[in-house]
Amino acid sequence: NAGVTQTPKFRILKIGQSMTLQCTQDMNHNYMYWYRQDPGMGLKLIYYSVGAGITDKGEVPNGYNVSRSTTEDFPLRLELAAPSQTSVYFCASRPGTPYEQYFGPGTRLTVT
Amino acid sequence: DQQVKQNSPSLSVQEGRISILNCDYTNSMFDYFLWYKKYPAEGPTFLISISSIKDKNEDGRFTVFLNKSAKHLSLHIVPSQPGDSAVYFCAASYAGGTSYGKLTFGQGTILTVHP
Numbered sequence: 001n002a003g004v005t006q007t008p009k010f011r012i013l014k015i016g017q018s019m020t021l022q023c024t025q026d027m028n029h030n031y032m033y034w035y036r037q038d039p040g041m042g043l044k045l046i047y048y049s050v051g052a053g054i055t056d057k058g059e060v061p062n063g064y065n066v067s068r069s070t071t072e073d074f075p076l077r078l079e080l081a082a083p084s085q086t087s088v089y090f091c092a093s094r095p096g097t098p099y100e101q102y103f104g105p106g107t108r109l110t111v112t
Numbered sequence: 113d114q115q116v117k118q119n120s121p122s123l124s125v126q127e128g129r130i131s132i133l134n135c136d137y138t139n140s141m142f143d144y145f146l147w148y149k150k151y152p153a154e155g156p157t158f159l160i161s162i163s164s165i166k167d168k169n170e171d172g173r174f175t176v177f178l179n180k181s182a183k184h185l186s187l188h189i190v191p192s193q194p195g196d197s198a199v200y201f202c203a204a205s206y207a208g209g210t211s212y213g214k215l216t217f218g219q220g221t222i223l224t225v226h227p
Contacts (some may be wrong), residue, residue: 033214041219041220042118042218042220043201043217044218048212049214056212066206078145080197090155098144098161099144099215101213101215102158103156106153106154
């Protein structure tokens with residue numbers, strides 16, 4: 001069981017470029033989440049999904065898009081990268097109950 | 113609007129002593145609370161949780177206390193070990209229909225346990 005995996009681990013983007021952060025889980029969890037963590041701050045929810053084909057916005061969705069075509073995968077798309085998107089991005093998943101989420105190792109993104 | 117707050121950015125304790133990490137929340141709808149531990153360059157790891165129907169939950173060296181009237185929870189680590197040095201996040205959720213288990217996190221507290 002690999003749990004939640006994320007790729008890449010690190011990435012440097014130029015302003016205006018686009019990229020997709022990959023997230024895969026092998027636990028057959030219905031619920032998946034994307035968070036970002038800025039220095040000295042807690043994690044903020046970007047998008048979440050309650051099952052394949054169903055996604056919704058979280059607290060800070062601007063500048064991002066997601067899709068959920070399978071139970072396993074929940075990619076996060078950044079269009080027109082901006083310096084404000086420099087952050088560490090975490091993907092998480094959980095079964096129906098309880099509420100504990102399982103996190104991936106994160107992707108550190110720098111936009112310059 | 114910070115609904116979950118950890119007012120201590122850092123805490124330093126001696127090995128073997130008790131570590132107490134605090135967390136306050138403002139949203140009365142929260143009914144499930146969690147603590148996560150995070151090492152550098154890793155994702156957060158679930159540590160312990162508590163439902164609002166309880167006021168205490170224990171798991172080995174870790175105990176979480178919930179004071180609903182004060183909207184306050186705390187994590188006690190006894191005895192503290194150097195390997196406990198990490199960032200600790202408090203998180204809250206509620207079981208409402210549109211919650212979908214979304215977590216609201218505090219800012220984190222850096223715990224350093226000195227040998």
